[in-house]
Amino acid sequence: MFYIKLDSDLNITSKYNADDRLKNKYCYEISNIFEDEVSELIKGRKNYTTQIIFEHCIDFKCGIRGSGFYLSQYLYFLNSYVDKEVLSNILLKNMSKKTIQSIIEFYSTLPSKYFSLFRPLSNEVNGLILEPFTDLRDNSLIDYIVHLSVLEERVFLIRYFLNGRVKYMVVGGQFEDREYDSLIPYLFENEISDLNIQEIYVENPVINFAGDTYFGERYTEKRRIKGEEDGLMKYGYCHSFSDINNFFGKDEFNIVNFEASFNTSQYSPFIKQKGYLLFAEPMETIKELKSVGFDCICLANNHTLDFGENSLTNTLNIFKENGFYVMGAGENQKEANKIIEINYNDKKIAIFNGYWRNHHYTKYGFYSLSNRAGVNLLSGVLFHQINLYKKKNPNAIVFCFCHWGRDFEPVHKYQKYLARRLIKSGADVIVGHGSHCIQNIEVYHNKHILYGIGNCVFNSDGEYNEKNVLPYGLLIKLDIKDLTMKLYPIFINNLKNFWKPRYVFEDEFVELKNFFEEGKDINFEKDCLGNFFKIKVGT
Template identity: 50%
Template sequence: MFYIKFDSDLNILREYNAKAILEHGCCFELSYIFEQELLEVIQKRKKYTDEILFSRPVCFKDELTFEKLNLNQYLYLINNFASRKLIQNLAQLELLRLNGEKKSIHEVLKFYHELAPEYLKLFNPDIVSLGEKKIYPFSYLCINHMVEFIVKLTVDDEKILLAGYREQGRKRYMVVGGDFIDREYDTLIPYLIKNDIENLNIESIQLKKPDINLMGDTYFGEKYTERRKKRNVEDALTKYGYSYSFLDIAPFFRKDDFNIVNFEAVFNIRDFSPLDGRKDFILGAHSGETRKELKNNHIDVVCLANNHALDYGENSFISTLHDFMEDDFVVLGGGYDQYQANKILELEYRGKKIAIFNGYWNKVNAYIDYDFYALNERAGINILNGVMLYQIKLYKKLNPDHTILCFCHWGIDFKSVHPYQERVAKRLLQVGADVIVGHGPHTIQKIEKYQEKFIIYSVGNGIFNSNGEYEKQKALPYGFLTRINILNKELQLYPIFTNNLKTFWKPRFVTEDEFIQLKTIYKEDSFITDKDELGFFFKLQL
């Protein structure tokens, strides 16, 4: 990955990994097409909107077929939706490649810098609706107003893009290139407007003991309780209060250990959610009671990178950040801006270090419809691609002996591992992560070993006081409490029974028979099974 940032006079403000491009230029195929066609218009040899370029239908994707395109439609669709196959069949492109013509980035930038605003509108990607089907463009950055325009300059696998934006009212430009997938540039570019990829936001903590404990989805269930009250159904929260659900698993969270949970809700400061009617489950929580009970159980870190952190809008999310920080919790995976949301938690014990990254997978609705992700100066949660991938790679390069753990929220409720989880997990390990602990599906999922590193796709629920759908979905009614010893690099998974309708919303450690059932599922040779004063567990060597 490389990038170059320019000021309004086209002077270079900052470059990263871009010396070769700056010195030798590049074959900017798409930019060549845009320039040739627009110059015809600018020089009055063609009409901007009237002249027909194609008399036969043109297929830009399988879903997008158009007839009698005029020039502005043609350029707009090439920038947004054109398939690689179509572009490579264009005569201009073939000629360009045969001639091996290269241009400098400054030459390309000068062309767009001088374009009138009416032409720059062609480079504002937007969603196209075909009946009830939505076709999404190559970038969302114009949709959420993070940039004024964005242009695809190349068609190679290593994409090069140009974005124009404003900073303190002044024009700025950024050229970004890389072998991007999953729209990584849609999170990279907003981050790079204010920061550089090397700006690692690290919070370092010295541990009292070598053990780090992690628990998955955690929520005392106030919104579920409200629904039960309307049906005159009593639950643990109404009958016993906030302390009840922790009772059987509380011994796991020892005072001098370092304890981390995924808090899957938000402290709502109003009853109305901007997502009412648009999002299936909206989870609000009571701030004082929640924080008190988490403190009583020695929780040190709350992770917020999940699909409920902004259920009640930005102000409730900001209020949640404030309340947790005021109560001396470490907040990971969410922040007042993108830099803070990308924070790395570095834990040290006797010279041994582990770095923890927290993020939520890239989903269209979270990005476009709900505005969940922190982008540039916008508050929100961290995303499991783009900035996080490159900062894991950089952190590992700077600290090859440190262990990197990714605490990931992803997956489909009560289902097995989604293919996208597998792709993201393997990318995280390829760039430098050493172990992945996932959560989100509300049930446990498979454990996989990849390049001698473990992927625990889902540890399921901790204390999550919904009713659950284990029997309906034929899902395993278990979760894992995770303990990592930083000195000997040992990871222990303590299974807990999490079917609330059978435990009255009080998870417990599994029985011997339940553990035997789990042993038949997790048969990996590298797993060791054992038992201690807490109960049965699986042991993995990192």
Template identity: 30%
Template sequence: MKKSFLNSIIFLIFCILILTLVLFQVQKTQREIENLASLPPLFFESKREKIILLFVGDIMLDRGVKNKIKNYGQGDFKFPFLKTSQFLNEADLLIGNLEGPISDKGKKAGSIYSFRMDPMALEGLKFAGFDILTLANNHILDYTREAMEDTILRLKEAGIDFVGAGLNFKEACFPKVKETKNTKIAFLAFTNLGSSFWQAKENSSGICWLNEENLKKGIKEAKDKADISVVLFHFGDEYKEKANLTQRYFSHLAIDLGADLVVGHHPHVVQEIENYKGKYIAYSLGNFVFDQNFSKETMEGMALKVLVVGKRIKEIFPIKTKLNRYFQVELVK
């Protein structure tokens, strides 16, 4: 009997201890919930994975830039990017406009302002960390389709993606989707500069021509395949610091069709950024690496840092750049 009574006491003490521990844990959990409830929303966003997209302006590694590389950079095409490579490589995706072919093929078919970059230029672009280059511009065919097609093959071999031109219509005008940190981002590129005869066809190479039909098809495809859709335009008037009506029309149309961000190139000077229906339009990023040292404006540019959180564009940060007398790009402090 005494043994049975003792066992009952021990069991009762054990139950009290268990109950005390449970109550303690419940109170602790309740306090944690109350503390979390008092935290600002930004706390939770900081815990999500952040993605940094970095867009830069026109890149041309021929002519005066090539001469500086030869005379002051020992022929190393990393030279223009030496002062910004660390900054550039911090981005999850780095995107720019390649203003002309990278090739040793083709013959000059453009004006006196025709560019063809040495194949060694690819080493500089890889060093800088470029992930995507847009080829939809008025210089990619300066040395005929042969040089453009060679450029496409060289970029593929180098592991650098491209948009806005291709060996056929689908490659030129369909989105390039990049996945990073479980977020799919689609990139499209278009231009309405040059000749409409340059546009890619079903079975022939060329650029993606900017018109309503191509824009609608491309954005629909991008939205079907990705979380975020980015449209790159090569448009506008050279050396004008304000976007023209055509730029505004197609940029607004892109947003209306579902694009999440629009980035422009071609004017060689920085133009304004517009917030249209809660989405950003950077009309022109100006020159990134170029040899137009005839004005202060053409020696300046903008890098557009885009913060993506929770599969959405959360914020943008315009960052000023400038070119020194050796045509090396630097950040403006």
């Protein structure tokens, strides 16, 4: 990836990996087309309704297909929906090479009446709503965005406003999955190399991880209305952890994914949109999490923003005020992208916490973008910062704690895609949660991927019988001194154990051994806590 930032006078204010781009001429093939056509408009030789006719059909995907377009349509579709295949059907001649400075100067002097050609708009085509650059458009973050190139790498020119002043940025890279939609606004006020690291020094090398956790106030409220009883109602907050709290050593560092909001009101912007809105009682929750021994709260999940930004801010503040480290969400994108670095003697582990569930990205706006509060997106900024961190700290263990997948279902193909990108970026081990059930373990490039460790304490009814999935979760004990990871299985079917997880019995452990039989380099042992699987971390 490279970028160049400029002020309104086209002075370079910062740059990243851009020296070659500034010194040499490149072929910005889409920009060549735009400059030719817009110049024709300015000179009056063409107008917006001029027909652009091709000898063969051009397929822009998304239902946009034809051999003839109005000039304004053609430029808009080319800017918003172009890819290598589309461009190969359009280019009929060799394109000239230009300097990046000359391209920026052309667009910076463009009369404002032509900006609309490069402004992302929502359109309906054949009954399908098309939304290019979704969050850049929806949040009015940009004045316009020009797609300069796509053949070698995607390159964009963006005109935007910061503190009331016009700014320009050129950014390019091997972007996938529209990650530029979240990466570009991050760069408005931040540098990709400015890693937001919170250093923590420990005297014990053991770090424990717990998956999806929620004491269940929302579910208890519904059961009370139905005249049903559950563990929280009958015994209180200290009930659910009572059989497994010896796992979380008081002198060890304990991390949990917490799935709820300390809501400031009963109103939620997602009422009638989102199926489950999880609220929590703050003081009782804090008291029990402290009693168990948790040190760090991960919030990159699909319930942190259930009651809006004010409740998210309230949740963040309450955890911090009570001495917890917090990661995975924030009042802005940089805070949400915080890295927790744990140091033990000369060993260190960097923990990255991110979230993916695709419909929340476009539908609910859960993700933090630029200065919007939200959760950390498992996408562009995170990938690049993993890569940067690993280059700066080659001997550190990069641990990705990911919330992803679909409830009570096997590994989704997009989880596999993300996992591979994380490892290629520099991740050493990936531990996933979010599906509320265990999922497969995979080895990729000698790195372990635990796609789903299931629930810890999560007091819903569950769908284990309905979906025919195993009712187990995994507690993770990572030793950064000897680079081993122990996976302790727990039984988590609330309807059979009255909302109190326990360590598995021998026959249940055998069932899990069969489930993980395809996993590589997994040993199994037993200690005072019970049966566990053992994995070597790193290479």
